[in-house]
Amino acid sequence: MQYMDGFEGPPPYIHIEQNEFLFRKHKKQKEEDIAVCECKYKPDSPASVCGEGCLNVLTSTECTPCYCPCGIYCRNQRFQNRAYAKTKLFKTEGRGWGLLADEEIKAGQFIIEYCGEVISWKEGRRRAQAYEAAGLKDAFIISLNSHESIDATRKGSLARFINHSCQPNCETRKWTVLGEVRVGIFAKHDILPNTELSYDYNFEWYGGVKVRCLCGAPCCAGFLGAKSRGFQEDTYLWEDDDERYSVENIPLYDSEEDVPASKLLRITDSSTDGFNLLGKQSQLMTINGNLDIIPSSIEPIFAQPLQSVLMEDARMVDIKTEPSEDAKMYSPDADQSLANKNVTVSHIRSNSACRNYYIKSSPLSNKKRAKIYSGGRLKNLTQEFDVKLVSQLLPSEEAQEEILACEEAKKAATSQLDSLYDEIRPAIEEHEKDSQDSVSTAVAEKWIGATCSKLKAEFNLYFNTIKHISAAPKGVAPVLALQNETN
Numbered sequence: 255m256q257y258m259d260g261f262e263g264p265p266p267y268i269h270i271e272q273n274e275f276l277f278r279k280h281k282k283q284k285e286e287d288i289a290v291c292e293c294k295y296k297p298d299s300p301a302s303v304c305g306e307g308c309l310n311v312l313t314s315t316e317c318t319p320c321y322c323p324c325g326i327y328c329r330n331q332r333f334q335n336r337a338y339a340k341t342k343l344f345k346t347e348g349r350g351w352g353l354l355a356d357e358e359i360k361a362g363q364f365i366i367e368y369c370g371e372v373i374s375w376k377e378g379r380r381r382a383q384a385y386e387a388a389g390l391k392d393a394f395i396i397s398l399n400s401h402e403s404i405d406a407t408r409k410g411s412l413a414r415f416i417n418h419s420c421q422p423n424c425e426t427r428k429w430t431v432l433g434e435v436r437v438g439i440f441a442k443h444d445i446l447p448n449t450e451l452s453y454d455y456n457f458e459w460y461g462g463v464k465v466r467c468l469c470g471a472p473c474c475a476g477f478l479g480a481k482s483r484g485f486q487e488d489t490y491l492w493e494d495d496d497e498r499y500s501v502e503n504i505p506l507y508d509s510e511e512d513v514p515a516s517k518l519l520r521i522t523d524s525s526t527d528g529f530n531l532l533g534k535q536s537q538l539m540t541i542n543g544n545l546d547i548i549p550s551s552i553e554p555i556f557a558q559p560l561q562s563v564l565m566e567d568a569r570m571v572d573i574k575t576e577p578s579e580d581a582k583m584y585s586p587d588a589d590q591s592l593a594n595k596n597v598t599v600s601h602i603r604s605n606s607a608c609r610n611y612y613i614k615s616s617p618l619s620n621k622k623r624a625k626i627y628s629g630g631r632l633k634n635l636t637q638e639f640d641v642k643l644v645s646q647l648l649p650s651e652e653a654q655e656e657i658l659a660c661e662e663a664k665k666a667a668t669s670q671l672d673s674l675y676d677e678i679r680p681a682i683e684e685h686e687k688d689s690q691d692s693v694s695t696a697v698a699e700k701w702i703g704a705t706c707s708k709l710k711a712e713f714n715l716y717f718n719t720i721k722h723i724s725a726a727p728k729g730v731a732p733v734l735a736l737q738n739e740t741n
């Protein structure tokens with residue numbers, strides 16, 4: 255994403271409105287598992303249909319379309335229908351971006367779903383550490399259930415912008431929707447328009463970095479997610495009077511570098527897909543890379559601390575946004591910028607061990623492909639040489655043994671990597687290339703390890719060969735050169 259005159263928006267992300275499953279497929283609900291309520295549609299009281307008394311509502315389960323006795327009148331399909339409240343994105347002072355109510359919201363109302371990438375708990379931990387190592391201070395990982403998390407760092411809904419408060423007006427609730435658990439943000443009490451939405455991250459948040467809380471509530475816990483499982487497992491055990499749990503003993507970060515709010519204005523209408531970012535200038539780039547023209551007279555929004563959340567005087571403008579497609583949302587620039595900023599797991603993965611092992615589609619011409627690939631696998635493009643022959647040319651027995659041992663180690667590492675391919679072949683075939691993002695974390699870890707071992711073994715072989723050749727008497731090198739030419 256690009257902004258005029260150096261104005262910066264939030265780091266780019268892909269806007270999605272349903273969870274994406276990275277490590278498993280979306281569950282398929284079996285017919286026998288569908289919970290059917292006993293509600294009946296009465297024309298004289300439509301508001302009673304699938305309301306508080308509905309058996310499914312009571313168990314936080316959404317009704318399944320076609321199975322609910324109330325048919326199209328069912329009101330218990332809010333996640334499925336994306337029955338979101340109207341919200342707007344805005345720039346806060348010191349807490350990055352936040353989300354405002356853009357209409358009156360009633361107590362208990364479903365506001366928005368927290369969407370992102372569904373990953374394992376272990377992967378969540380790993381990512382949190384990788385994000386922290388990469389200097390990303392905004393945390394977007396929340397827990398979904400005992401073994402899975404939702405990571406909205408790279409992909410997410412507008413809910414990813416809801417900030418924490420120790421005295422929040424919203425809360426997260428988990429609902430079962432078509433057999434899958436989903437996380438929704440719900441109003442704890444009535445919320446007036448232009449009020450910042452917030453929930454308590456304490457039991458949800460999984461940020462690696464300790465961030466000083468700026469919610470301003472009298473009961474403020476001091477920093478974010480202090481009671482969350484991630485926080486506790488990561489660093490500290492939560493115990494009253496535990497002196498480790500004090501601001502002084504914990505390295506704190508401000509949530510972002512303070513950018514004067516007067517420089518920025520961001521306005522979003524959650525009723526549309528995607529969002530726009532606006533600077534003082536009349537032009538802006540949407541996240542999907544389209545250039546929109548906006549009147550330059552719009553005043554910036556000034557955010558108040560959460561204590562004074564009502565923002566009646568703020569002038570806001572709704573900007574119509576184009577429906578976004580994932581592919582468009584992530585412009586090459588945005589992708590590049592995110593890749594530079596976040597040394598993410600997939601970044602590490604794809605740089606460390608991919609063999610570009612294309613099964614079907616490939617940008618290469620057939621001719622070029624045929625030259626490089628052999629039986630579907632990428633040929634070793636480095637110049638091979640006859641190690642045995644080279645060793646015989648070396649005068650010292652010790653040197654000979656060393657490079658033969660290196661050759662053996664290289665063979666062993668290569669065969670270990672090759673045998674791993676049998677394990678990952680189905681994923682490679684499904685995704686048409688050998689990206690480690692397409693296999694489970696456990697396999698990817700083995701894959702990275704095996705690739706590193708192979709690279710190390712190759713390096714040792716070449717290094718020792720060069721070392722011994724350069725130490726050998728004159729004449730050995732030309733013989734080797736000749737031998738290489740004849741190969």
Ligand SMILES: C[S@@+](CC[C@H](N)C(=O)[O-])C[C@H]1O[C@@H](n2cnc3c(N)ncnc32)[C@H](O)[C@@H]1O
Pocket residue numbers: 264348349350351352391392393394414415416417418419461465466467468469478508509510
């Ligand atoms: C889920 S994101 C919320 C959106 C974020 N403000 C942004 O600009 O993308 C969580 C991050 O926002 C910041 N944040 C949220 N609530 C905060 C608070 N009460 N005080 C300080 N920083 C906060 C922290 O950096 C936190 O890691």
